[in-house]
Amino acid sequence: xxxxxxxxxxxxxxxxxxxxxxxxxxxxxxxxxxxxxxxxxxxxxxxxxxxxxxxxxxxxxxxxxxxxxxxxxxxxxxxxxxxxxxxxxxxxxxxxxxx
Amino acid sequence: xxxxxxxxxxxxxxxxxxxxxxxxxxxxxxxxxxxxxxxxxxxxxxxxxxxxxxxxxxxxxxxxxxxxxxxxxxxxxxxxxxxxxxxxxxxxxxxxxxxxxxxxxxxxxxxxxxxxxxxxxxxxxxxxxxxxxxxxxxxxxxxxxxxxxxxxxxxxxxxxxxxxxxxxxxxxxxxxxxxxxxxxxxxxxxxxxxxxxxxxxxxxxxxxxxxxxxxxxxxxxxxxxxxxxxxxxxxxxxxxxxxxxxxxxxxxxxxxxxxxxxxxxxxxxxxxxxxxxxxxxxxxxxxxxxxxxxxxxxxxxxxxxxxxxxxxxxxxxxxxxxxxxxxxxxxxxxxxxxxxxxxxxxxxxxxxxxxxxxxxxxxxxxxxxxxxxxxxxxxxxxxxxxxxxxxxxxxxxxxxxxxxxxxxxxxxxxxxxxxxxxxxxxxxxxxxxxxxxxxxxxxxxxxxxxxxxxxxxxxxxxxxxxxxxxxxxxxxxxxxxxxxxxxxxxxxxxxxxxxxxxxxxxxxxxxxxxxxxxxxxxxxxxxxxxxxxxxxxxxxxxxxxxxxxxxxxxxxxxxxxxxxxxxxxxxxxxxxxxxxxxxxxxxxxxxxxxxxxxxxxxxxxxxxxxxxxxxxxxxxxxxxxxxxxxxxxxxxxxxxxxx
Numbered sequence: 206x207x208x209x210x211x212x213x214x215x216x217x218x219x220x221x222x223x224x225x226x227x228x229x230x231x232x233x234x235x236x237x238x239x240x241x242x243x244x245x246x247x248x249x250x251x252x253x254x255x256x257x258x259x260x261x262x263x264x265x266x267x268x269x270x271x272x273x274x275x276x277x278x279x280x281x282x283x284x285x286x287x288x289x290x291x292x293x294x295x296x297x298x299x300x301x302x303x304x
Numbered sequence: 305x306x307x308x309x310x311x312x313x314x315x316x317x318x319x320x321x322x323x324x325x326x327x328x329x330x331x332x333x334x335x336x337x338x339x340x341x342x343x344x345x346x347x348x349x350x351x352x353x354x355x356x357x358x359x360x361x362x363x364x365x366x367x368x369x370x371x372x373x374x375x376x377x378x379x380x381x382x383x384x385x386x387x388x389x390x391x392x393x394x395x396x397x398x399x400x401x402x403x404x405x406x407x408x409x410x411x412x413x414x415x416x417x418x419x420x421x422x423x424x425x426x427x428x429x430x431x432x433x434x435x436x437x438x439x440x441x442x443x444x445x446x447x448x449x450x451x452x453x454x455x456x457x458x459x460x461x462x463x464x465x466x467x468x469x470x471x472x473x474x475x476x477x478x479x480x481x482x483x484x485x486x487x488x489x490x491x492x493x494x495x496x497x498x499x500x501x502x503x504x505x506x507x508x509x510x511x512x513x514x515x516x517x518x519x520x521x522x523x524x525x526x527x528x529x530x531x532x533x534x535x536x537x538x539x540x541x542x543x544x545x546x547x548x549x550x551x552x553x554x555x556x557x558x559x560x561x562x563x564x565x566x567x568x569x570x571x572x573x574x575x576x577x578x579x580x581x582x583x584x585x586x587x588x589x590x591x592x593x594x595x596x597x598x599x600x601x602x603x604x605x606x607x608x609x610x611x612x613x614x615x616x617x618x619x620x621x622x623x624x625x626x627x628x629x630x631x632x633x634x635x636x637x638x639x640x641x642x643x644x645x646x647x648x649x650x651x652x653x654x655x656x657x658x659x660x661x662x663x664x665x666x667x668x669x670x671x672x673x674x675x676x677x678x679x680x681x682x683x684x685x686x687x688x689x690x691x692x693x694x695x696x697x698x699x700x701x702x703x704x705x706x707x708x709x710x711x712x713x714x715x716x717x718x719x720x721x722x723x724x725x726x727x728x729x730x731x732x733x734x735x736x737x738x739x740x741x742x743x744x745x746x747x748x749x750x751x752x753x754x755x756x757x758x759x760x761x762x763x764x765x766x767x768x769x770x771x772x773x774x775x776x777x778x779x780x781x782x783x784x785x786x787x788x789x790x791x792x793x794x795x796x797x798x799x800x801x802x803x804x805x806x807x808x809x810x811x812x813x814x815x816x817x818x819x820x821x822x823x824x825x826x827x828x829x830x831x832x833x834x835x836x837x838x839x840x841x842x843x844x845x846x847x848x849x850x851x852x853x854x855x856x857x858x859x860x861x862x863x864x865x866x867x868x869x870x871x872x873x874x875x876x877x878x879x880x881x882x883x884x885x886x887x888x889x890x891x892x893x894x895x896x897x898x899x900x901x902x903x904x905x906x907x908x909x910x911x912x913x914x915x916x917x918x919x920x921x922x923x924x925x926x927x928x929x930x931x932x933x934x935x936x937x938x939x940x941x942x943x944x945x946x947x
Contacts, residue, residue, distance in 0.1 A: 215555065215558065215559030216555065216559070217544065217555055217556040217559065218543060218544045218547065218548055218552050218555070218556075218581065218582060219543055219544075219547075221555060221580075221582045222582070226577075227555045227558075227576075227577040227580060227582065228555075228559075228577065270539055270540075272774075274559070274560060274892070276561075276892045276893070276894075277560045277561045277562070277743065277892040277893045277896075278790075278792075279774075279791075294559070294561070294891065294892035296556075296559035296560055296892070297559075298555075298556045298559060299539060299540055299543050299544065300540055300772075300773035300774065300775065301540040301541075301543070301544040301545060301552065301553060301556060301773070302540065302553075302766055302768065302769050302772075302773050302775070302824045
């Protein structure tokens, strides 16, 4: 039997424009990696998403300057190895500061 | 006196008690050691203010300050600072604003305006073309910022002049009243508006056509181009700040569990999208706005055309404002936030402190520390738009419970008692802003604890740029630990040293008179100390490198610290609110807390050359910085026997 987990994905600008939302809940198989989740989203949202997140999609390389976080911990270079758990929070954004 | 390139060359000193105006030459001894703007003002206030004076008494002084880069082609040069002793904290106060006032003050022929004493009746100051006059402001007293600006510009007959004025909140001595300029730009933090109000000066108005002399124009132009080219590469600005403004941070901060929500209970708000930059851009945004000399243009201009929160066109709201009047109060109505921002601007209130005070009151009400008997029947329910708008007005007018909150949360909590002190989010009396240190980065906690003006994310510098954003600021060759450690790590990973160096970088903007934003970024895409040194050298003709500039920054930061020491502040004042030591309740950062502030403080003091036990700069450090007279004065004070 396949067990599913729910992950809440948050986007920063301009991914909010590309996806049309700031946040969404995504359901994936338990044991899925963060990379799998990112590629699932890339398939869903197309080239604009892919180009913003990956420098080399085939080689699974996240673009420099794009931050991937899991429960607020930065994991941009570890997405292949880290599996998501139920109720995790994923963030995809570019660093920005001030306020 | 020889020509001082980059400076107007004069100080305008106005004694409001005696109605006397003096035009004085800039002191070269101060320029040499402190450059200008905040540095110059810090030295003047150190020399001229007696310790222990009432910030709202005639003995306090208030300085409008510009720097050599203000009003030049340097990016972000539309800046000025207001320096004084804060009526909110009783400590060092510097409050920056953008817009056009700073450049126009220099074009009028003055680098600084020093206000002293107290006018017998309301007045305003008109500074233009090398001259200044004190004018009657009887008819202006009681008017809002927007009304005052319109009336004054009409009266002086110069629609291009820049008006820096207070609103009714400043007149009523609300301790976090602002000095607004160009209608909606604010020198907001630490209560400079209350100091203006106590002196019965409603406005300082300025304009002129004097240029700024450049020592080496071609070199300066090339240095400016290098800086602008770097900023063009700054993708965070291109992707977020330019299209959305600072309010573009809302969704990102929420994604990181770092959005202050429900007054310190969590860093995550499920409704944050409702008041995000993306939502503003699709709804109430009219256009973008930029300050003098800015290629970034982070300002927003908004309007709510109809409905219960209809609001005329004006500037804002910023990220800080929507969080403090939004999620901090568990409030998500963007129209009401825009309305509240407009009222704050009109009455001259700091939106950060106002939002913090309102959320504090809601927290107290929630816990039964305030009841309807205290509030005049007003129920302070979380998230209620009408309550928030009502409280903003009551604070500005010091009506009912607003009179209590107008004192700031530290004093209000002390008056309420019953444990309210443990709820209040402030450091040294300055209300904590919209950067949640448990969620953003633990360096932010250290910054809040040690910033000379209290809980502030931007003065002297936003340290989260390092361990939250992983930006260098061009500081690696100056010793910045790299790569940055985990943002949630505390002691033992170099945060003390990093915060010290980042602060020095920020003081460079403070002493040269420019905006902080262009200094935030990586080596290749921001204005680094090296780039500031290059521009400053070409502008002034005084060759200076980044190391020397950082040394001057260190001197200024030490002097600000000594200002506070002289006022009686010690290590016990370098702290954070109790709630920040408790775990975040929900969201991506659930469970995060600041657990070892003392460890980070020890490392910071050690990096600074300050005594770990007292936090006071050592004599050795002060003498190294050319501050022997400061060390001598502190040594002569009973409060500082350890030096």
